[in-house]
Amino acid sequence: MTKTLVPPKDRKEWTFLVTTKLDHKFQNLVMQLKIMEFKQKKGTDKIDIMQSIDELYELSTKYAVSLQNDFQVIFKKW
Amino acid sequence: MGARVQESKLLDIRTATELILGGRVLVISGDENLLERLPKGNWIGGTIPYFYLKNECGRMDKSKVFVTDFTESINDFKILTLDEETLSSICLTGFDNGFNFLILPALQSIHYNFALNVRHYEDLYKNPLIGLVAGTSLEENKNLSKTFNGYLKESSTTQAVVLQCSLLPSKVARIEIVNVFEQSDDFYIEVFEDTFKVKDCLINGDWINLYQFIKDKEVDISYPLICDYSGASVNVSFQLLVNETKEVVFYAPLFKNKRYYFSKKLDSYQQSFQAKIAEVLERETLIIYNCNSILNYLFGELHKNDIGFSGATTFGEIAYCLLNQTFTYLAIDE
Structure with a gap:
């Protein structure tokens, strides 16, 4: 089976990224x-976590090729 | 593996004209008198007569124009002139997959408006928003910078122009930056409104007049302030110190709720740049555009030094937001 370039959207790390609980410095x-x-x-009421994950996931999908090292650090395996 | 860099070139007016008449899709920088002479066609431009050059020293050149040819990289394009009102829709009018190349006139209302408000633009990150702020000869401060819409053969001192390009689905454009400056952790500055001009501010939590602080500490204002944007070092360069009002004016805004740090001293711009660009060339596959700041041209004495790239200098770099003193490039992933 071919590994997908982007980790699944239901992984908890996406939530940690958008809430900045996980402070990863992307390249x-x-x-x-x-x-x-x-x-x-x-800390403001402006953040909608599901919408933020959608936005980040969409961006990650677009730039998946250049994000593989970052995904490896954040998600380890998927 | 090293990156392939698509070379942009300093060309005489006749060669540039031939490219335009051949239907090429171009971004052109140069002296106003030359840009005015170019024919109608698929190009946008901005006044800037300073160039850094690969394998030779950079120079101010008013006899040639600097041409980036995107024709082979793109699938389709459109060219638009934008005013302050329509600028905020720049990311909505582009293609589904591609990039937007924007040129702004320097130190005009639209330049300030963009710098302060671009982070609120709808769909800002949908496609790369890259570009430059046009400028003029530093010795002839009297002239205003100009943007050119070659498609309509119109120029403006107050309006922006954008070249919106689409790419084949197999390609993705990506903007990256190379910042040789590193923050010194001694002092940090905070402001309480988004502003280009600072009088009083917090420095390490104390309320201080920034102008006086710079004078007292003999801060070298050829170095920028630096703000960390989650790993991206974003520079804000000093424009001038106003003795009469004891204000400090910047080329880009300082935003509230951010901390700005002074820069560490560099031994050599050229050496620091080479150290950072080596990683870039290793990592990237294809670079189709690059630009560097006029302040780095002066700071790094690029009229005497070669940094291994050719490009037009800018009076502000656009990489989604307005940057200062930063080498900016557009890479293509496939």
């Missing part, structure tokens, strides 16, 4: 800026 600029956006929304 990719757009992911860094997106995580910064989540950090700024933290």
Whole structure:
């Protein structure tokens, strides 16, 4: 079976990333800026976790090729 | 494996004209008088006469234009002129998969508006938003920078122009930056409103006049302030210190709820850049565009040094947001 490039959306690490409980420094600029956006929304009522995961997942899918090292660190196996 | 870098070139006006007449899709930088002479076609441009060059020293050149040819990389394109009102929809009018190349006129209302508000633009991260702020000769401060919509053969000192490109589904464009400056942890600055001008601010938690602090500590303002955006080092460069009002003016805004640090001293811009770019060249497959700041051109004396790339300098780099003193590039993944 071929391994998919992006870890499944129901993995808890996605929640940790958007709530910034997991402070991972991505190598990719757009992911860094997106995580910064989540950090700024933290503690405000502006953050919708499901929507944030959708947005991050969509971005991760687009840039999956360049994110493999980051995914390896964050998700280990999928 | 090393990255393939698509070379952009400094060309005479006749060669640039031939490319335009051949239907090529181009971004062109150069002196205003040359850009005015180019024919109608698939190009956008901005005034900037300073160039850094591979295998030779950089220079100010008013006899040639610097041309980036995107024709072979893209699938489709459109060119739009944007005013302050329509600029915020820039990410909505592009293609499903591609990139948007934006040129802004320097130190105009649209430049400030973009810098302060781009983070609220809808679908900002859908496709890379890359580009530059146009400028003028530093010796002839009297002229305003200009943007050019070659498709309509129009120029403007107040409006932006964008080249929106689509890519084949097998390709993805990605913006990355190379920042040679590193933050020094001695002092951090906080402001209480989003602003280009700072008078009083918090420095390490104490309420202090920034102008006076810089004078007292003899801070070298050729180095930028640095803010950490979750791993991305974002620079904000000093524009000037205003003696009369004791204010400090920046080329990009400082935002509230962020901490800005002074930079560590560098021995050599060129050496620091080479150390960082080596990793980039190892990691990337294809780079189709790069630009570097006029402040790095001056700071790194790129008129005497070669950094292994050719590009037009900028009066601000666009990488989703407005950056200062940063080498910016567009990579393609397949």
